[in-house]
Amino acid sequence: MFVSAIAFTEGSPKVQQIVEAFSQAIETGEWAPGSKLPSVRELSETLGVSKFTLNEALDRLRGRNLLTSSQGRGYFVAMDTARAVSSTWVDLLPQDLLSVLRRPLVTVNGDLRPGSGHLPEEWLNSEAIRQAMRSAVRAPSLRIAGLGTPAGLLPLRQALQQKLHTEGLSVPVEQIITTPNTVQGLDMLMRLLARPGDTVLLDAPCYFNFHANLALHGVKVVTLERRPEGFDFTALEQLLADHRPSLYLTTSVLQNPTGHSFSPGQAFRLLQLTQQYHCHIIEDDLYGDLHPNPPPRLAALAGLDHVTYLSGFSKTLSANTRVSYVVAAPQLAANLTNMKLMSGGVTSELFEQIVYRMLSEGSYARHRKRMVQRLIEAGGRVEQWLKRCGCELSMPYEGGMFIWARLPAGVDGEQLAQEALKQGMVLAPGALFGYDPAHRDSMRFNVAHSDEPRVQQVFDALLEVAKVSPTKNAY
Amino acid sequence: MFVSAIAFTEGSPKVQQIVEAFSQAIETGEWAPGSKLPSVRELSETLGVSKFTLNEALDRLRGRNLLTSSQGRGYFVAMDTARAVSSTWVDLLPQDLLSVLRRPLVTVNGDLRPGSGHLPEEWLNSEAIRQAMRSAVRAPSLRIAGLGTPAGLLPLRQALQQKLHTEGLSVPVEQIITTPNTVQGLDMLMRLLARPGDTVLLDAPCYFNFHANLALHGVKVVTLERRPEGFDFTALEQLLADHRPSLYLTTSVLQNPTGHSFSPGQAFRLLQLTQQYHCHIIEDDLYGDLHPNPPPRLAALAGLDHVTYLSGFSKTLSANTRVSYVVAAPQLAANLTNMKLMSGGVTSELFEQIVYRMLSEGSYARHRKRMVQRLIEAGGRVEQWLKRCGCELSMPYEGGMFIWARLPAGVDGEQLAQEALKQGMVLAPGALFGYDPAHRDSMRFNVAHSDEPRVQQVFDALLEVAKVSPTKNAY
Incomplete structure (x- = not known):
C-alpha cells in the first residue's frame, strides 16, 4: 500500500x-x-x-x-x-466544465437565454401573481406566526384535488401533500422510497438535477435512452431483469430536455413492464400544463400503488412561489408529511395562499391557456429556424418549452456554449443532461427564449464559426 | 431462525x-x-x-x-x-403518545398554548411584516420568473453581515448563505458534515426535531445533560474521549427548552475541550435575538473552522417568512450552495426581499427591542406564577421565550398534557425533548403564551386534580 x-x-x-x-x-x-x-x-x-x-x-x-x-x-x-453510502455527490461539485456551463442556467439574468429552463419574465402573468400576493398579504386569515399546516393548506389541496380530477386522477385530499418545490419533493420521496445501494432508472437524457439529487441518496443509477417511440421496450425489459431497479424516475409529459411525451400506448407498455418487475415509478409532471392536449399521466393510468406523482408551479407561475405537490398512496402521503416536519420541508402558507387564489379564481387556467398557445406559435417558428441552421430534430415539435436538436455535424456543443457565454448568451448543451457521450452533439432550446431575432443572430454567427473551424475536443 | x-x-x-x-x-x-x-x-x-x-x-x-x-x-x-444506514427514523413516525402530544405544537391554533414554540400572533409585528411584503411585491426588482440566487440575495446577505459584525462575528459575505428555514439548514449541514455511523453529541434536553433530523442521517446520538452550570465538564471530557463524536449540535443562547445560555466561561471551557477532541460544533442561534444582553456566540469566540453558525427569523419575525442563514468556513459555504441546488434548498427571493427590507430599514431592530422587553416582563410574572403552583425552576429566568420547570412531585407531565388537550390547551411535557426519563417530571412554558389569566386558571385546575389523584403511569 x-x-x-x-x-x-x-x-x-x-x-x-x-x-x-x-x-x-x-x-x-x-x-x-x-x-x-x-x-x-x-x-x-x-x-x-x-x-x-x-x-x-x-x-x-x-x-x-x-x-x-x-x-x-x-x-x-x-x-x-x-x-452503503459513498460520497459520490462530492464529484458533482463545480470544478468541471459542465458546472461552469450549468451554473448560469440557474443564475444569470439577461436577454440571450435560449438555454434557460424557465419562461421569460414577460411571459409569466406577473400582474396576476402580484395581485394574488397583495390579496394574500391583505387577508386577515394569513397567519404570520405559524409554520404552516404540515400536509399543506387545505383549501389549496382541495383546489389541486379538483384540478387533478379533471386530469383523470381522482384522489382523497389526504393523499395530496404540498412541498416547497419539486426537487425538494423528489428529495423527500427518495428518502422515503429508496435506500443506499438501491438501483434507480433514469431517462437518458434527463434533467441534470435528477442525477445530482440521486447521488445524495447513494443509489446506483441506470439509464435508458428516451426516444420518440418511447423506449426500446426489449432493452427496457432486459434492463429491468438485469438490474432490478426499485424505482424509475421520469418526466412523463413534455420531458426535459427532449420534449417527448409518452403516448397512451407507450405508457401502457411501460407500466406493464415496470409492474411486472416491481419497479415503482416517480412521475414528475412539472411541464404537463404546458401541453396543448396532454396524454394521460402514468399515475392516472396505473394508480398510486405503482406511481407516485409529483408536480408544481415553478415553470407555469413563478419559481419564486414555492409550491409543488406530491400525490401518493395513503401511507406514503402520511410519511411524507412527517418527513416535511423532520427535514424542514413544510411549505410557506403565504405561497400556498397565493397559488390557491390563482387556482380558485380562474386566473391560472386563463394564464395557462394563453401560455400554451403562445408556446405553440413560438415553437413552430423556432423549429423552422433550427432546421434552417442545419440542426436536426428527432421528432416534430408538439408543444411545451423545449426543443431537443442535434447540432450540425462536427459542431461541439460544449465549446459552442463556452463561446456563447463570452457573448452573454446562455446555451444548454446536451452533455448537461446525462453522462452519455451520445448526447454531446445535441442541445436543448427553450422556444420562448429562442424566438428572438437577436438570439438567432448571435447563434447563427457562432455556428458559422464552429462549422468552418472544426473543434479539437478535449473529451 | x-x-x-x-x-x-x-x-x-x-x-x-x-x-x-x-x-x-x-x-x-x-x-x-x-x-x-x-x-x-x-x-x-x-x-x-x-x-x-x-x-x-x-x-x-x-x-x-x-x-x-x-x-x-x-x-x-x-x-x-x-x-451504515438504519431506518431508525421510521420509529419516529406518529404512532406513539409523544407524537400525539407533539403534533399540536406545530399545528393547532387556539388561545391556550403555553406549550407553544412560537410567539403569539399579536406579539409579532405583523403590520411591519405585511408592509415589507407589500413593498417587496410592488418593487420592480422582484424577479417573478427566477429561482433566486443560489447563495442568497446579496443585499440581504450584506445586511446580515452587518448584523453579525455587531455581534462580534466578522465574516466575508461569501461565507453567509441563506437557507429556507433552520431545520433545512441543519439538514443540509448534516449531509455535508456527517456520514452514517458518525457520532453526534446533543444537549439533554433539546429541541425534539434535532433528534428527528439526526435520525434521518443515520448517525449515532450521544447526549449530555445541559445544566445551569453548563455541563459537568469532567463528564463531557469522558464522553468526548469514549465516544469521539465528530459533531456537537447545540443552541448556545436561550436554549430550547431550558432557556439556558452558555456563559463566556462555560463557552470557553466547552470550546477548549471540543477543539482538543476535534469535535466540530454546529451552533444554532435561533433565539439569541430574544436575549436582553446575549453572551458571545461560540462562532464569534472560536471561529468558523471550529464552529458553523446557524440562525434565522422564524421565531422573531414569522415562521412564514422562510429565511434562515448559515455562516461557515469558505469551502463549507461553497458546498452548501451546491447542496441547496441539489436538494431543492434555494431560498425564495420574495422572502429574502422582505427580511432585507426589515433589516435595512430598522424595523427589525425596533421590533426586537420591544419583544425583548415584553418577554422580560411576562417572564417575571410567569416565573412567580409557576413558583406559586409548586413548580421548581433550576435557574432564575433571564429572558427569552422559555421557562423549564419541574412539576410538583407526583405529577406526570404527559398525563397532564393529555388532560389539557381535552380542554383545548397545548402543553409541552419534558418527555418531548429527549428520551431521558429524567426530563419526564419537567415541562417547558412559553412565557408569552403563559402570561394569560385563562391559561393559568386552566393549568391550576388541572394541576390540583393531578396532585390529589397521583397517576398510574404506564411507563
Missing part, C-alpha cells in the same frame, strides 16, 4: 482531511480490502501530523467501518468495502 | 413490505448474522406469496447487502450487520 502525502488546505480540521483522503483511497479501491496500513509512527511522519491527530482520524475511519484494528497488529482496510 | 407471517397492508407492494420486514429482523439482530434462511419454497408458503414476489424481495435484500446467497445453498444473513 502506498500512502501519499496530503496537501492540507485551510478551512477544515486536519483530522477531517485525513479521514476524507483515506476514505477515498479505500472506497475507490486504491487501497485493497484487507491490506495493512503502515504503522502509526510511519504514517504520522509521512503526513506530517501528530500521532494524536492521526489516531483521531483512524478512530473515525474505524467508526465508519472502513478500517479494522487488531490489538498490537495495527490497522487494516475493512474487508467489506461495499459501503 | 423463526420467520413469522407478515400482516400485509394495502398501499405498498408486497415485495417492499417483505423487504422492510426482513430488513428490520436483520438490523435489529433478531436474525443473527450468518444464519441461514428457510428455503424459498418454505418462505413463500409461510408468507403466502408467489416465488416470483419472494425472489424479487430476496434480490433487493442482497442489493442492500443484508443477505448473501451461495449457489445451491440458499440465502444467509450477511455477516457484517453494522449497516
Whole structure:
C-alpha cells in the first residue's frame, strides 16, 4: 500500500482531511480490502501530523467501518468495502466544465437565454401573481406566526384535488401533500422510497438535477435512452431483469430536455413492464400544463400503488412561489408529511395562499391557456429556424418549452456554449443532461427564449464559426 | 431462525413490505448474522406469496447487502450487520403518545398554548411584516420568473453581515448563505458534515426535531445533560474521549427548552475541550435575538473552522417568512450552495426581499427591542406564577421565550398534557425533548403564551386534580 502525502488546505480540521483522503483511497479501491496500513509512527511522519491527530482520524475511519484494528497488529482496510453510502455527490461539485456551463442556467439574468429552463419574465402573468400576493398579504386569515399546516393548506389541496380530477386522477385530499418545490419533493420521496445501494432508472437524457439529487441518496443509477417511440421496450425489459431497479424516475409529459411525451400506448407498455418487475415509478409532471392536449399521466393510468406523482408551479407561475405537490398512496402521503416536519420541508402558507387564489379564481387556467398557445406559435417558428441552421430534430415539435436538436455535424456543443457565454448568451448543451457521450452533439432550446431575432443572430454567427473551424475536443 | 407471517397492508407492494420486514429482523439482530434462511419454497408458503414476489424481495435484500446467497445453498444473513444506514427514523413516525402530544405544537391554533414554540400572533409585528411584503411585491426588482440566487440575495446577505459584525462575528459575505428555514439548514449541514455511523453529541434536553433530523442521517446520538452550570465538564471530557463524536449540535443562547445560555466561561471551557477532541460544533442561534444582553456566540469566540453558525427569523419575525442563514468556513459555504441546488434548498427571493427590507430599514431592530422587553416582563410574572403552583425552576429566568420547570412531585407531565388537550390547551411535557426519563417530571412554558389569566386558571385546575389523584403511569 502506498500512502501519499496530503496537501492540507485551510478551512477544515486536519483530522477531517485525513479521514476524507483515506476514505477515498479505500472506497475507490486504491487501497485493497484487507491490506495493512503502515504503522502509526510511519504514517504520522509521512503526513506530517501528530500521532494524536492521526489516531483521531483512524478512530473515525474505524467508526465508519472502513478500517479494522487488531490489538498490537495495527490497522487494516475493512474487508467489506461495499459501503452503503459513498460520497459520490462530492464529484458533482463545480470544478468541471459542465458546472461552469450549468451554473448560469440557474443564475444569470439577461436577454440571450435560449438555454434557460424557465419562461421569460414577460411571459409569466406577473400582474396576476402580484395581485394574488397583495390579496394574500391583505387577508386577515394569513397567519404570520405559524409554520404552516404540515400536509399543506387545505383549501389549496382541495383546489389541486379538483384540478387533478379533471386530469383523470381522482384522489382523497389526504393523499395530496404540498412541498416547497419539486426537487425538494423528489428529495423527500427518495428518502422515503429508496435506500443506499438501491438501483434507480433514469431517462437518458434527463434533467441534470435528477442525477445530482440521486447521488445524495447513494443509489446506483441506470439509464435508458428516451426516444420518440418511447423506449426500446426489449432493452427496457432486459434492463429491468438485469438490474432490478426499485424505482424509475421520469418526466412523463413534455420531458426535459427532449420534449417527448409518452403516448397512451407507450405508457401502457411501460407500466406493464415496470409492474411486472416491481419497479415503482416517480412521475414528475412539472411541464404537463404546458401541453396543448396532454396524454394521460402514468399515475392516472396505473394508480398510486405503482406511481407516485409529483408536480408544481415553478415553470407555469413563478419559481419564486414555492409550491409543488406530491400525490401518493395513503401511507406514503402520511410519511411524507412527517418527513416535511423532520427535514424542514413544510411549505410557506403565504405561497400556498397565493397559488390557491390563482387556482380558485380562474386566473391560472386563463394564464395557462394563453401560455400554451403562445408556446405553440413560438415553437413552430423556432423549429423552422433550427432546421434552417442545419440542426436536426428527432421528432416534430408538439408543444411545451423545449426543443431537443442535434447540432450540425462536427459542431461541439460544449465549446459552442463556452463561446456563447463570452457573448452573454446562455446555451444548454446536451452533455448537461446525462453522462452519455451520445448526447454531446445535441442541445436543448427553450422556444420562448429562442424566438428572438437577436438570439438567432448571435447563434447563427457562432455556428458559422464552429462549422468552418472544426473543434479539437478535449473529451 | 423463526420467520413469522407478515400482516400485509394495502398501499405498498408486497415485495417492499417483505423487504422492510426482513430488513428490520436483520438490523435489529433478531436474525443473527450468518444464519441461514428457510428455503424459498418454505418462505413463500409461510408468507403466502408467489416465488416470483419472494425472489424479487430476496434480490433487493442482497442489493442492500443484508443477505448473501451461495449457489445451491440458499440465502444467509450477511455477516457484517453494522449497516451504515438504519431506518431508525421510521420509529419516529406518529404512532406513539409523544407524537400525539407533539403534533399540536406545530399545528393547532387556539388561545391556550403555553406549550407553544412560537410567539403569539399579536406579539409579532405583523403590520411591519405585511408592509415589507407589500413593498417587496410592488418593487420592480422582484424577479417573478427566477429561482433566486443560489447563495442568497446579496443585499440581504450584506445586511446580515452587518448584523453579525455587531455581534462580534466578522465574516466575508461569501461565507453567509441563506437557507429556507433552520431545520433545512441543519439538514443540509448534516449531509455535508456527517456520514452514517458518525457520532453526534446533543444537549439533554433539546429541541425534539434535532433528534428527528439526526435520525434521518443515520448517525449515532450521544447526549449530555445541559445544566445551569453548563455541563459537568469532567463528564463531557469522558464522553468526548469514549465516544469521539465528530459533531456537537447545540443552541448556545436561550436554549430550547431550558432557556439556558452558555456563559463566556462555560463557552470557553466547552470550546477548549471540543477543539482538543476535534469535535466540530454546529451552533444554532435561533433565539439569541430574544436575549436582553446575549453572551458571545461560540462562532464569534472560536471561529468558523471550529464552529458553523446557524440562525434565522422564524421565531422573531414569522415562521412564514422562510429565511434562515448559515455562516461557515469558505469551502463549507461553497458546498452548501451546491447542496441547496441539489436538494431543492434555494431560498425564495420574495422572502429574502422582505427580511432585507426589515433589516435595512430598522424595523427589525425596533421590533426586537420591544419583544425583548415584553418577554422580560411576562417572564417575571410567569416565573412567580409557576413558583406559586409548586413548580421548581433550576435557574432564575433571564429572558427569552422559555421557562423549564419541574412539576410538583407526583405529577406526570404527559398525563397532564393529555388532560389539557381535552380542554383545548397545548402543553409541552419534558418527555418531548429527549428520551431521558429524567426530563419526564419537567415541562417547558412559553412565557408569552403563559402570561394569560385563562391559561393559568386552566393549568391550576388541572394541576390540583393531578396532585390529589397521583397517576398510574404506564411507563
